[in-house]
Every structure is written in structure tokens, then in C-alpha cells.
Amino acid sequence: MVRDSITIVGASLAGLRAAETLRRDGFSGRISLIGAEVHAPYDRPPLSKQVLAGAWEADRTVLTPADRLELLGLDMRLGRRATGLDLSGRILEVDGVSESYDGLLIATGARCRTLPGTGHLAGVHTLRTLDDSLAILEAMRGDPRRVVVVGAGFIGAEVASTAIGHGVPVTMVEALPVPLGRVLGDMVGSVIAELHLEHGVDLRCGVGVEAVEGGDRVESVRLTDGTVVEADLVVVGIGVVPDTGWLEGSGLTLEDGVVCDETCLAAPNITAAGDVARWPNPRYGEVMRVEHWDNAVEQGAHAARRLLQSEEEAVPYAPVPWFWSDQYDRKIQLAGRARPDDEVRIVSGSLEERRFAALYSNDGRLTAVLGMNRPRHVMQFKGLLEREASLAEAIEFAEGLG
Amino acid sequence: MRIVVDYDQCESNAICMQIAPDVFEVRDDDFLYVLDETPGEDRRAAMQEAVQRCPKQAISLEG
Numbered sequence: 204m205v206r207d208s209i210t211i212v213g214a215s216l217a218g219l220r221a222a223e224t225l226r227r228d229g230f231s232g233r234i235s236l237i238g239a240e241v242h243a244p245y246d247r248p249p250l251s252k253q254v255l256a257g258a259w260e261a262d263r264t265v266l267t268p269a270d271r272l273e274l275l276g277l278d279m280r281l282g283r284r285a286t287g288l289d290l291s292g293r294i295l296e297v298d299g300v301s302e303s304y305d306g307l308l309i310a311t312g313a314r315c316r317t318l319p320g321t322g323h324l325a326g327v328h329t330l331r332t333l334d335d336s337l338a339i340l341e342a343m344r345g346d347p348r349r350v351v352v353v354g355a356g357f358i359g360a361e362v363a364s365t366a367i368g369h370g371v372p373v374t375m376v377e378a379l380p381v382p383l384g385r386v387l388g389d390m391v392g393s394v395i396a397e398l399h400l401e402h403g404v405d406l407r408c409g410v411g412v413e414a415v416e417g418g419d420r421v422e423s424v425r426l427t428d429g430t431v432v433e434a435d436l437v438v439v440g441i442g443v444v445p446d447t448g449w450l451e452g453s454g455l456t457l458e459d460g461v462v463c464d465e466t467c468l469a470a471p472n473i474t475a476a477g478d479v480a481r482w483p484n485p486r487y488g489e490v491m492r493v494e495h496w497d498n499a500v501e502q503g504a505h506a507a508r509r510l511l512q513s514e515e516e517a518v519p520y521a522p523v524p525w526f527w528s529d530q531y532d533r534k535i536q537l538a539g540r541a542r543p544d545d546e547v548r549i550v551s552g553s554l555e556e557r558r559f560a561a562l563y564s565n566d567g568r569l570t571a572v573l574g575m576n577r578p579r580h581v582m583q584f585k586g587l588l589e590r591e592a593s594l595a596e597a598i599e600f601a602e603g604l605g
Numbered sequence: 606m607r608i609v610v611d612y613d614q615c616e617s618n619a620i621c622m623q624i625a626p627d628v629f630e631v632r633d634d635d636f637l638y639v640l641d642e643t644p645g646e647d648r649r650a651a652m653q654e655a656v657q658r659c660p661k662q663a664i665s666l667e668g
Contacts, residue, residue, distance in 0.1 A: 220657065223657075227653070497658065497660070500657060500658060527618055578618055578635060579619050579633065579635070582620065583623075585623055
């Protein structure tokens with residue numbers, strides 16, 4: 204359905220790419236882009252890498268340069284937060300002020316989980332925004348005795364890697380037996396554990412955080428096994444929760460995200476994209492919410508187009524999820540949906556040289572491919588995943604790689 | 606239309622190669638090679654997708 208105006212709530216990657224898609228597809232109506240942060244839309248992956256390393260100035264993270272942004276002719280409002288939505292009256296509330304909308308795209312992303320009881324302690328950080336990254340960078344440059352990274356997921360692992368680069372001693376605490384075991388399985392998780400140990404990280408797996416202690420500032424972290432780690436900087440990377448608080452009572456279905464149909468439609472005239480959107484991916488027959496960079500780009504574009512389409516024109520959003528993580532000098536990429544009980548087979552390179560591609564499968568079905576410093580192969584197998592090739596076919600292809 | 610790659614930005618994620626293997630190739634040395642710097646106009650949509658999907662924003666189009 205073609206409309207006069209579209210309001211996009213959330214001015215990060217998904218929201219901005221949605222706006223750009225609308226213009227590229229010829230939509231000439233008003234586009235409002237509303238963002239809670241004061242910064243022009245910026246890219247988040249460098250926040251745990253180049254920005255945190257001090258290698259990039261903050262302005263290098265800008266997603267679309269000002270001159271090109273200008274050409275889009277957006278009604279862009281930064282430092283403004285959506286505070287409510289009324290479906291029946293088609294009213295959006297921004298900082299408490301009501302305005303009407305025609306089409307609405309929700310891309311408010313997610314916010315970090317925090318450790319309970321740490322709100323009053325200086326030196327305890329989460330990492331999501333540019334301001335978060337700059338604050339941690341400043342702390343790392345202040346010659347801390349030790350940083351404790353809570354959670355060895357992708358954010359935690361990248362923060363640990365960058366902290367080592369600053370010469371800061373790191374203790375990384377992970378509740379699971381190996382880092383990323385739930386996503387990548389124990390074999391690959393062990394490779395990642397060794398990578399961190401080799402770079403000097405004091406990695407503590409299979410243990411939780413009992414308490415973060417200190418007066419005004421953090422002084423130590425007490426673990427569930429009774430040990431106490433002295434630290435003046437703590438970075439907590441224990442996942443995110445979708446930012447849907449402002450939608451409570453709106454009439455939209457909220458369930459760990461904004462629940463959409465398979466075309467990304469959450470209600471008539473309303474779509475959602477990026478970290479905040481939960482939708483049934485028909486490729487997997489599974490309702491999912493994907494927090495990856497590539498998904499924000501793709502789903503942002505899909506949800507934007509959906510607002511301009513009729514029911515008949517609408518198509519399901521059925522991506523093969525893909526992400527990457529850079530740790531030390533290793534690039535880890537995963538395409539597909541791996542499960543801990545998948546069979547894992549190395550098809551090129553080796554674990555020892557930490558340069559390999561691994562196929563994940565379940566019941567003879569290819570489910571995912573993981574690469575460590577093997578981008579070419581990951582993308583070739585991603586193509587096979589997209590056309591739902593069998594494991595046998597993937598293995599045959601792998602044999603041809605040499 | 607000319608393809609310009611900023612090799613200081615490129616991290617060889619190889620997304621572009623998946624979108625347009627006739628134009629972009631990441632080889633076994635993990636470097637990106639542009640096979641066709643001036644693809645035909647019929648390839649513009651794919652080139653725009655490669656620009657958008659590059660996680661490092663390392664690709665741009667001239668003309």
C-alpha cells in the first residue's frame with residue numbers, strides 16, 4: 204500500500220537503511236526518522252574494536268556521511284525518544300508529545316542487561332552505544348589494575364581482546380564450560396578459549412558472578428566459586444533485551460521483542476526490524492529474533508518495502524543469518540543456525556592453525572558454516588545454505604576447494 | 606559505473622563476493638580482488654546491494 208508518510212522509530216542501522224531503501228525505491232513522501240541518541244546514525248561493530256582500541260575517532264563510525272544523508276530529505280529528529288503508541292488512534296508519542304503517523308517502522312533495537320545491584324558503582328560498564336565505548340576507552344587509558352569482563356559472548360570476547368591490546372590485564376568470567384558453547388558447540392568454543400588464554404586472558408569458565416563489590420567505585424568481583432578478583436573496571440556483556448518498554452499497552456504483541464508475521468508486519472501499517480523484531484522465519488520454521496549487523500540491514504530494507512506493499516505483494520523474510528566477530532587477529536564468521544548438538548566437521552584448514560571452515564549438520568541436513576580466518580569459504584557455503592543444499596552436497600563442494 | 610574499494614577499510618568479509626562473484630573475489634590469500642571494475646549498467650542493483658551489505662562500507666560506486 205503506497206502511503207503519504209512513514210515514521211521510523213530508531214535511527215541506528217536498521218532504521219537508517221530502511222529510510223535509504225524507501226528513497227531508493229522511489230518513495231517521495233515524508234520520512235521521519237526518530238532517534239533517542241544525539242549522535243547522527245553510527246555503526247556499532249567498531250565500538251568494541253577500533254573505537255575501543257582508540258584507533259578510530261568517533262566520527263569515523265558515521266553510517267552515512269552528512270552530505271548523502273542530506274540528499275535523503277529526512278525529517279530527522281535526534282535526541283528524541285518515542286514514549287508511547289496508540290494503535291487505534293494511530294498516534295505516536297515522542298517525548299510525551301502526540302503526533303499522528305501513516306506507516307510506522309519500529310527499529311528501537313535493544314539495551315544491555317545489567318548485573319543487579321551494580322547501578323551505584325562507578326567503573327561498571329555495559330557496551331552498546333558510542334558513549335559507552337568512549338567511557339570504557341577512557342577507563343582503559345586510566346591505567347586500570349585489571350578489567351573483569353563478565354560474559355564471554357561476542358561483545359565480552361571482543362572487549363577482552365581490545366583490552367589486551369591496551370596492555371590491561373583481563374579476567375573474563377563465563378558461566379558456560381567454554382565461551383560461546385551454546386552458539387558454536389564445545390569444539391569450536393574450546394578453540395576460542397585457547398585463543399584468549401594464549402593472549403594472556405585469565406579466563407574463568409563454568410563460574411558465575413556472585414557480587415560486584417566496592418563503595419562508590421568497584422573494587423572487586425566475587426565469583427560463585429568463592430574467589431575474589433580485584434578490579435577497578437568491569438565490563439558486563441551478558442546479552443541484551445529488546446527495547447519495547449515504550450510499546451507496553453499499545454496493542455502490539457510483545458514477547459521478547461515486537462512480534463511480527465513472516466513478512467515483518469506487526470499490525471496493519473506497522474512493521475519492525477532489527478534487534479527488536481521477532482518473526483517466524485519460514486526457512487527454519489522457527490520464530491526468531493536476530494541481533495546481527497547484517498540482519499539490521501536486510502530486515503530494515505524488507506520492513507520498509509513491506510509498508511509500501513499490499514497483502515498480495517508482500518513476501519516472507521527468510522534470511523540465512525550471518526555474523527562476524529574479530530578477536531585478536533582472528534575473524535570468526537558464522538552463517539546459518541548452529542545448535543550445540545550439531546555434528547561439526549572441519550572441511551578446510553585445521554583447528555591447530557586456527558584457520559578453518561567447519562560445517563554444522565543435524566540429521567544429514569546442513570545447518571551452518573563457521574569460519575575462522577576463512578571468509579571466502581564461509582560465503583561460498585552460505586550460498587549453499589541459502590539454497591538448502593544437503594550435507595552431502597556441501598561435503599562434495601568442500602572436497603573441490605582443495 | 607566504476608567500482609571503488611577502500612582497501613584500508615576492507616576486512617575481506619566476502620559478502621560482496623557472494624552477491625556478485627563475477628565482480629568481487631576474495632582469494633585464498635584472504636584479499637579482495639575486483640574482477641571487473643566497470644560492470645555494465647544491468648549490474649547496478651547488485652552493486653548497490655554490495656555497497657549496502659559491506660560491513661565495513663568499503664565499497665563505493667562512481668558514476
